[in-house]
Amino acid sequence: MADKVRRQRPRRRVCWALVAVLLADLLALSDTLAVMSVDLGSESMKVAIVKPGVPMEIVLNKESRRKTPVIVTLKENERFFGDSAASMAIKNPKATLRYFQHLLGKQADNPHVALYQARFPEHELTFDPQRQTVHFQISSQLQFSPEEVLGMVLNYSRSLAEDLRVFGSQNLTTVKLKGVGDSFKKYPDYESKGIKAHFNLDESGVLSLDRVESVFETLVEDSAEEESTLTKLGNTISSLFGGGTTPDAKENGTDTVQEEEESPAEGSKDEPGEQVELKEEAEAPVEDGSQPPPPEPKGDATPEGEKATEKENGDKSEAQKPSEKAEAGPEGVAPAPEGEKKQKPARKRRMVEEIGVELVVLDLPDLPEDKLAQSVQKLQDLTLRDLEKQEREKAANSLEAFIFETQDKLYQPEYQEVSTEEQREEISGKLSAASTWLEDEGVGATTVMLKEKLAELRKLCQGLFFRVEERKKWPERLSALDNLLNHSSMFLKGARLIPEMDQIFTEVEMTTLEKVINETWAWKNATLAEQAKLPATEKPVLLSKDIEAKMMALDREVQYLLNKAKFTKPRPRPKDKNGTRAEPPLNASASDQGEEVIPPAGQTEDAEPISEPEKVETAGSEPGDTEPLELGGPGAEPEQKEQSTGQKRPLKNDEL
Numbered sequence: 001m002a003d004k005v006r007r008q009r010p011r012r013r014v015c016w017a018l019v020a021v022l023l024a025d026l027l028a029l030s031d032t033l034a035v036m037s038v039d040l041g042s043e044s045m046k047v048a049i050v051k052p053g054v055p056m057e058i059v060l061n062k063e064s065r066r067k068t069p070v071i072v073t074l075k076e077n078e079r080f081f082g083d084s085a086a087s088m089a090i091k092n093p094k095a096t097l098r099y100f101q102h103l104l105g106k107q108a109d110n111p112h113v114a115l116y117q118a119r120f121p122e123h124e125l126t127f128d129p130q131r132q133t134v135h136f137q138i139s140s141q142l143q144f145s146p147e148e149v150l151g152m153v154l155n156y157s158r159s160l161a162e163d164l165r166v167f168g169s170q171n172l173t174t175v176k177l178k179g180v181g182d183s184f185k186k187y188p189d190y191e192s193k194g195i196k197a198h199f200n201l202d203e204s205g206v207l208s209l210d211r212v213e214s215v216f217e218t219l220v221e222d223s224a225e226e227e228s229t230l231t232k233l234g235n236t237i238s239s240l241f242g243g244g245t246t247p248d249a250k251e252n253g254t255d256t257v258q259e260e261e262e263s264p265a266e267g268s269k270d271e272p273g274e275q276v277e278l279k280e281e282a283e284a285p286v287e288d289g290s291q292p293p294p295p296e297p298k299g300d301a302t303p304e305g306e307k308a309t310e311k312e313n314g315d316k317s318e319a320q321k322p323s324e325k326a327e328a329g330p331e332g333v334a335p336a337p338e339g340e341k342k343q344k345p346a347r348k349r350r351m352v353e354e355i356g357v358e359l360v361v362l363d364l365p366d367l368p369e370d371k372l373a374q375s376v377q378k379l380q381d382l383t384l385r386d387l388e389k390q391e392r393e394k395a396a397n398s399l400e401a402f403i404f405e406t407q408d409k410l411y412q413p414e415y416q417e418v419s420t421e422e423q424r425e426e427i428s429g430k431l432s433a434a435s436t437w438l439e440d441e442g443v444g445a446t447t448v449m450l451k452e453k454l455a456e457l458r459k460l461c462q463g464l465f466f467r468v469e470e471r472k473k474w475p476e477r478l479s480a481l482d483n484l485l486n487h488s489s490m491f492l493k494g495a496r497l498i499p500e501m502d503q504i505f506t507e508v509e510m511t512t513l514e515k516v517i518n519e520t521w522a523w524k525n526a527t528l529a530e531q532a533k534l535p536a537t538e539k540p541v542l543l544s545k546d547i548e549a550k551m552m553a554l555d556r557e558v559q560y561l562l563n564k565a566k567f568t569k570p571r572p573r574p575k576d577k578n579g580t581r582a583e584p585p586l587n588a589s590a591s592d593q594g595e596e597v598i599p600p601a602g603q604t605e606d607a608e609p610i611s612e613p614e615k616v617e618t619a620g621s622e623p624g625d626t627e628p629l630e631l632g633g634p635g636a637e638p639e640q641k642e643q644s645t646g647q648k649r650p651l652k653n654d655e656l
Contacts, residue, residue: 036161038154042101044069047157049164059160068160071098072149074138079386081156093122095138103146105364107132131365148375155383231345388447395450396442402454403435406461418467418536430460463539471536473544481524481551488517488558495561504568505561513557520550 034051044067047059061068063083073085073096080088089096099116106112108127113134117125124137128145136144367375409415410424434453442450492513495505531542 036158038157040101040153041070042099045153045157047160049161057164059164061160068157069098070101070153071096072100072152073097074142074144076139076142077385078389079152079382081153094124097123097136097144097149100136100146100149103134104150106134107364108134131367133364144378145375148379151375151379152382155379231347392447392450395447395454396438396445399434399442399450399454399457400438402457403431403438406457407431414468414471415464418471419464420537423464423537427461427464430457467536467540470540470542470544474542477544477547477551478524481520481547484551484554484558485517485520485524488513488554491558491561492517502571504565509561509564513561516554516557520554523550 034049037048037050039046039048046067048056049059050056058066060066061082065083068082069086071082071085071089073080073088073092075092075095085096089098099120102112102116109132113125117123126135126137126143127133128135134146136146136149138144407428410419410428416424434457437453438445492510495510498504527542527546531540534541
């Protein structure tokens with residue numbers, strides 16, 4: 001059991017880790033969730049966005065206004081919304097649609113249609129032959145329904161919300177499912193349990209969508225009504241005589257039916273000369289403890305015995321099933337009388353009679369699928385046309401802006417410093433020709449032509465812009481390189497001053513760092529010297545990307561040594577024989593700690609310490625009879641010399 005628990009622990013850890021990763025992804029994804037709402041009115045609309053942690057924010061349109069007029073202008077090759085469409089109403093009143101919401105779902109005989117026609121007589125209204133709904137006839141080729149115009153307005157509101165950049169990347173939050181519609185068509189009578197998505201978790205902890213499938217399960221029909229007790233009992237008896245089994249017996253696998261089915265076979269084995277016949281008798285309720293009369297035997301068959309079977313169910317109803325075993329002679333088996341056959345109880349039957357119903361649709365009929373597909377395709381084509389138009393306008397604006405900006409830069413000192421007069425004249429001539437072409441032929445130019453012209457001009461000015469940008473980056477990059485070289489050199493000096501006993505860096509590591517520092521210094525000095533020889537109009541040798549590469553290589557070596565010093569444990573001190581660290585005691589003298597002792601003046605280092613003179617005792621005299629030496633006598637002179645040399649005589653106990 002313990003081994004099993006140990007084997008399950010890694011799996012549990014993996015599961016908890018996966019759950020943690022999923023929760024982290026959901027928390028990160030919640031920052032990008034946003035909801036868009038549209039307040040659509042007859043005259044104007046507002047678009048709002050709600051996202052976590054931020055109150056409702058009103059989206060501004062391209063004119064920086066909160067309200068956008070619900071007006072659409074549809075021309076042959078252009079489509080305008082809002083204020084732009086309102087300004088076009090004076091020039092093209094027929095192509096400008098407003099208050100079209102009043103015609104949504106209205107048929108030709110609706111009074112609102114006549115009222116709209118009276119208010120806006122400039123619009124030409126046509127009617128659908130099948131649905132009798134209204135259509136705006138803009139021209140012989142353009143025809144739109146109010147539903148299509150409303151779809152354009154809602155799509156425009158979505159584009160305004162997307163321009164606010166609060167919905168996040170759609171590549172990460174949107175998954176396109178394929179085959180789900182085919183699955184619904186293939187299994188029309190099945191109930192969907194939803195979409196099952198399979199994800200894979202790679203080593204980086206990113207969930208990748210593997211496959212998506214739609215899961216279906218069959219509809220479970222309601223079970224039939226529970227049969228009565230007598231019906232169940234009759235079915236059981238019929239199965240016994242017929243050699244079959246009831247459904248309940250098949251499901252539950254009871255042994256009672258099997259024993260009853262096997263009883264005739266056992267009787268035939270015991271009495272091979274006789275045949276046993278099971279007869280059905282009519283069921284009747286037992287009253288006053290009386291039993292039904294036994295059947296009259298025919299021929300030589302005599303009753304051998306009777307057997308009654310009782311069964312109980314939920315309502316405690318009882319029934320008896322008498323059975324008799326009769327011995328038949330060799331002539332055959334006597335048949336049972338007709339009156340004794342089982343009488344089945346009457347069952348209720350449900351009578352179904354079909355009644356014809358006539359369905360009359362009073363509502364507006366649905367749009368046919370083919371026309372719905374045509375409307376969707378029409379709106380998609382208009383959207384693609386608008387996107388292409390925006391792309392072309394963007395390319396034309398970029399080309400025009402590049403021409404004017406470059407012409408202005410040619411007169412700036414920093415650009416004149418790195419270019420010659422011939423180079424500036426060549427660039428100026430190309431720019432003037434492109435400006436003239438844009439004014440004359442740019443109106444009919446395609447997006448591809450505009451982009452090609454812009455790429456040609458950028459390639460012509462690429463060298464000029466590169467030299468200017470490199471010179472702008474030199475001061476900052478060189479200053480950062482000098483600071484890094486100084487810090488690395490100081491770090492290397494400090495590493496070499498560490499005692500050998502506490503050294504954590506190897507000689508190879510310090511040599512490698514020293515080599516990188518020297519190579520960087522040499523490269524910098526050589527490159528600066530070479531760059532100083534080149535003119536400013538030529539391509540520079542000192543490049544900012546090379547400086548960044550040298551800085552990264554040097555910083556990598558320094559960071560490696562810093563991390564090693566941060567995580568390396570200090571070396572243990574050597575221990576003496578007693579098991580203690582070999583450290584000097586706190587109360588040790590200078591001579592014990594190996595400090596240098598400076599001898600007094602007039603003595604050498606090998607001089608022995610001055611010892612106390614010995615006392616000579618004369619014969620017949622006692623130690624206490626000796627007289628002390630006077631301070632000025634001859635015996636006091638050596639004592640004074642001893643005191644002058646800094647050596648003190650140790651005190652005796654009596655003096656202490």
